[in-house]
Amino acid sequence: xxxxxxxxxxxxxxxxxxxxxxxxxxxxxxxxxxxxxxxxxxxxxxxxxxxxxxxxxxxxxxxxxxxxxxxxxxxxxxxxxxxxxxxxxxxxxxxxxxxxxxxxxxxxxxxxxxxxxxxxxxxxxxxxxxxxxxxxxxxxxxxxxxxxxxxxxxxxxxxxxxxxxxxxxxxxxxxxxxxxxxxxxxxxxxxxxxxxxxxxxxxxxxxxxxxxxxxxxxxxxxxxxxxxxxxxxxxxxxxxxxxxxxxxxxxxxxxxxxxxxxxxxxxxxxxxxxxxxxxxxxxxxxxxxxxxxxxxxxxxxxxxxxxxxxxxxxxxxxxxxxxxxxxxxxxxxxxxxxxx
Ligand code: PEP
Ligand code: MN
Numbered sequence: 001x002x003x004x005x006x007x008x009x010x011x012x013x014x015x016x017x018x019x020x021x022x023x024x025x026x027x028x029x030x031x032x033x034x035x036x037x038x039x040x041x042x043x044x045x046x047x048x049x050x051x052x053x054x055x056x057x058x059x060x061x062x063x064x065x066x067x068x069x070x071x072x073x074x075x076x077x078x079x080x081x082x083x084x085x086x087x088x089x090x091x092x093x094x095x096x097x098x099x100x101x102x103x104x105x106x107x108x109x110x111x112x113x114x115x116x117x118x119x120x121x122x123x124x125x126x127x128x129x130x131x132x133x134x135x136x137x138x139x140x141x142x143x144x145x146x147x148x149x150x151x152x153x154x155x156x157x158x159x160x161x162x163x164x165x166x167x168x169x170x171x172x173x174x175x176x177x178x179x180x181x182x183x184x185x186x187x188x189x190x191x192x193x194x195x196x197x198x199x200x201x202x203x204x205x206x207x208x209x210x211x212x213x214x215x216x217x218x219x220x221x222x223x224x225x226x227x228x229x230x231x232x233x234x235x236x237x238x239x240x241x242x243x244x245x246x247x248x249x250x251x252x253x254x255x256x257x258x259x260x261x262x263x264x265x266x267x268x269x270x271x272x273x274x275x276x277x278x279x280x281x282x283x284x285x286x287x288x289x290x291x292x293x294x295x296x297x298x299x300x301x302x303x304x305x306x307x308x309x310x311x312x313x314x315x316x317x318x319x320x321x322x323x324x325x326x327x328x329x330x331x332x333x334x335x336x337x338x339x340x
Contacts, residue, residue: 003041013056014058026042069218072218072264073218085180088160100114102131102300103146103308111152113300124162125153125157127163128146130166132186147173162178180202182207185272205235206235246273255268277318281326288326
């Protein structure tokens, strides 16, 4: 960390900054210029918060040298993390294909959609049993009954299931049924929840918060990793912008940016990014071409009557056709698409 002092800072104040740096266990290197004095803090600067110095009267600015996240960074681990669940891979040459309804609406529907997407090449089933809805009057999910439907669909298809955990109080329950735990966009900075899933031995999909920067997102991943769980999958699902033509704005550049900053696998959710079934395929294609390690798509047998997110859900037949076309893009990237 480099601390730039204001012009004319007195020796007494310089000594105070030096003392503060030392109190964190780092060493201070003072260099006096003609107009300015700058102080370099040598050591692991993650122990110090920039605010501790920014609040000092004599400090003009503070520059970080190290990234504030550590375990999830490429500097910490050069090789890509590959997550394998029940024989299905995310990363390492496989573009994982997560598919299923937004909400689990019942046993028949989950089994029906599960069988269809599995036969089309999906490598994971998705479905929400606990739904984060904007309105308290909207369908909130089937809870444990929904988890049981997911488990049955796993038995029937042999595919691992991913489902959202919204509340730390449900962690044991959701953990009993889910192969992959999803942390939704609205909870990306629910630090208590992140800490709890960080203690699990189970892969976690961390969706990007609606207005989170890549730095904030990686810091949230660091919360999970710092508790011991390194099986983290980052999911770009669009961010909120001024644009109203789509539900969110898909940040395709986040994929290569994350791949350079972090070793974690990155997947994309074109369903929530666009909110429109007609836009799911072009964005899924873009995500794979940009280097995504997976795609998560909502599929519903009858989008018009879906209890949540019907307009962005593909019919099973449309999903099958899309997979056929996306396969070629994965191959062009030197990868395989799910089980297609
Ligand atoms: C979902 O995947 O069903 C969901 C609610 O997504 P997000 O958290 O990205 O809005
Ligand atoms: Mn949804």
